[in-house]
Amino acid sequence: MNDKKGIEVLKDMRLSKSTAFTAEERENLGLRGLLPYAISSQDIQKKRAIENIRRKESNIEKYIFLSALQDRNERLFYRTVIDYIQELLPIIYTPTVGEVCQQFSHIYRIDKGFYITPEDKGDISTLLDNWPEKDIRVIVVTDGSRILGLGDLGCNGMGIPIGKLSLYTAGGGIRPEHCLPVMLDMGTDNESLLEDLLYLGYPHKRLQGEEYDEIVDEFVMAVQEKYPMALIQFEDFITPNAYRLLERYQKKILCFNDDIQGTAAVALAGIYTSLRILGGSLRDQTIMFLGAGSAATGIADLMVTAMMEEGLTIEEARHKLWFVDINGLVTGESKNLQPHNKPYAHDYKAMGFIEALREIRPSILIGASGAKNTFTKEVVELMSAHNERPVIFALSNPTTKAECTAEDAYKWSDGRVIFASGSPFGPVTINDRVIVPGQGNNVYVFPGVGLGAISVGARYLPDSAFLVAARELARQIHQSDLDAGTLYPKMTSLRTISFEIAVAVATHLYQLDLATLEKPRNLRAHIKSMIYDPTY
Ligand code: NAD
Secondary structure, three states: OOOOOOHHHHOOOOOOOHHHOOHHHHHHOOOOOOOOOOOOOHHHHHHHHHHHHHHOOOHHHHHHHHHHHHHHOHHHHHHHHHHOHHHHHHHHOOOHHHHHHHHHHHHOOOOOOEEEOHHHOOOHHHHHOOOOOOOOOEEEEEOOOOOOOOOOOHHHHHHHHHHHHHHHHHHHOOOHHHEEEEEEOOOOOOHHHHOOOOOOOOOOOOOOHHHHHHHHHHHHHHHHHHOOOOEEEEOOOOHHHHHHHHHHHOOOOOEEEHHHHHHHHHHHHHHHHHHHHHOOOHHHOOEEEEOOOHHHHHHHHHHHHHHHHOOOOHHHHHOOEEEEEOOEEOEOOOOOOOOOOHHHOEOOOOOOHHHHHHHHOOOEEEEOOOOOOOOOHHHHHHHHHHOOOOEEEEOOOOHHHOOOOHHHHHHHOOOOOEEEEOOOOOOEEEOOEEEOOEEOOHHHOHHHHHHHHHHHOEOOOOOHHHHHHHHHHHHOOOHHHHHOOOOOOOHHHHHHHHHHHHHHHHHHHHHOOOEOOOOOOOHHHHHHHHOOOOOO
16 A cells, blocks of 8 residues: 655655546645646546657657656556557657767766676675566566677667667556666777766776676566566677577576567568468468578568478578678678578578579568668569569668668659668658658567456467467557558557567467466466556
């Protein structure tokens, strides 16, 4: 029971309704005199909030306003974000969050989230006692080593867990008090941050090797002890660490890596939708990736699982997938291949990207390289020469890193491309037709997968859960979306999509006997009952 009164109520972000407190509440809570006369409904407050946001001239100022609102009146923040999700998603997440992370130490105002540094070794479990909430269900953790396509941002990467958890609540309905953003601040190798007087992180070179692994392990174990039902989402770790940690923990605890598995599900859903336009099945496609990091390989691995369900052997499936990285086509001859690249290093001669496009003639081209403008006019024209409807996804984030813009892809293919991007692009007019390019945003998948997993008390999340999520997301794309040229559903349906993905994933986990909670008689009603509603 809460017995706060007066100004304490107004200062509590979870309790405050600000000007929406009724006359009776003002009387009972000792608020008379502390608020102006008018009693605003939440709807009016929301209109005031959006008016304020729209008045801000830069996206980063909009972000700062929203972050402060979250800290003053959490329910109004979520009401506003949910009701204006299309407009505000690019502010609370990509692309603005990239800019926020770059400037994090300079725009820092409000203490949010949980920070762990090498100096906390041995104390992590005790430190978690300082967190005010005890029933944590979803943790997003990063070490800031590869933030979006922006590289090592050290502790400034905290913008990512904070942003993603806001989306868990806004999109998936996970209660905000059940969310914990964590920064494993292991130092940074970014010299400009180390030289920055205002930098807020642990001002040393990154911890590496065993010492690093020991801290991650201590953190993971402390979470198991304090919050045994919690899902850990690993986010924006540099690729070798991302894979190593996923391999170590995937089947031991409830966790996933969004850059690998979440991206894979979103991209595959977009491919399934493209196939509704193209006809045929996934196994008939030849797919090339530019970039052979965690995002691209994650997509490929899930595609292999999907193609095997369509009847191919693992070798046949892998042979449909080709990678080009910074050194050219990935082949058996390529040097310094990482373990995750080896299954796709085919017996083929070395060559550059353009030559590989000419020889291998992919029907689907996916960019996850973090290298801007690499899908040149020549690339798009080659794809269009080889395919009636070329499928091109330029997934690199933020917008400044995209392999090509939506406009260029449509222009250079004379409107024939089936296109999706990682960051949002505005509508494009081509041949008198207005096309709204689809954004393969991970937010379509992770809140639903997370909600599904925690709703059953999952022991762990198998890869197949992401295939289930991809299929469910593709199912949520309506003909009207396709007619508008977009491969993904409207963001305004995000809560419905997340709910349906949660139900599908939960059902799948019961089928695989990976749930620890007894199956409720009505699973949909059970999941619905967990969903946070920010209405007063
Ligand atoms: P990563 O660092 O693990 O991999 C990058 C890969 O790109 C490496 O294989 C590198 O060799 C290759 N590369 C770099 N420059 C290249 C060039 N000029 N030509 C060819 N290859 C080049 O990074 P990652 O985690 O795989 O992420 C890559 C990008 O994908 C990032 O920009 C990230 O924001 C984006 N991403 C998008 C989504 C999404 O749209 N939903 C999700 C996750 C990641």
